[in-house]
Amino acid sequence: MVEIKEGVQQLVLGLYIIRGDNISVVGELDEELDSNLDLSKLRAHPLKPVIH
Template identity: 95%
Template sequence: MSTGTGLETLVDRFFYFPGFGMFVTAEHVEQIETISIITNDGRNIVGVLKGFDQATNIILDESHERVYSTKEGVQQLVLGLYIIRGDNISIVGELDEELDASLDLSKLRAHPLKPVIH
């Protein structure tokens, strides 16, 4: 228990998660199941969030990479337990599992993403 102004308690409950671009609570992060990550080199990796640190290094389980093409449907390459370095992450987003399950990825066509330039 903090004896200060209460700011320490507030900081303990809220922390900045750069990938989400906002402050989130630890309780909110625990509720997040599946996330989608766009890396600086344009890869799309989807998996179950298992952990992260202050440098936005992320640990995913049951992960796969989605490879987009204009000629054929989305390929999903199984990665399993996977760690992504924070300095290689452009975007992190929570994935709506119900909506994602309703997509027929075999019929989805798209240009692959180009590398992100900062």
């Protein structure tokens, strides 16, 4: 097992393009904010159809 003695370094690498039909959300989660959401009242605009 490797013991970590230093902090974590975050590198901003810019924009990522992720190709795939099954990707819905990619991002960092704020657990405190997420736990306060009432998902039964949350609505979004309908998605446009995918045209290949």
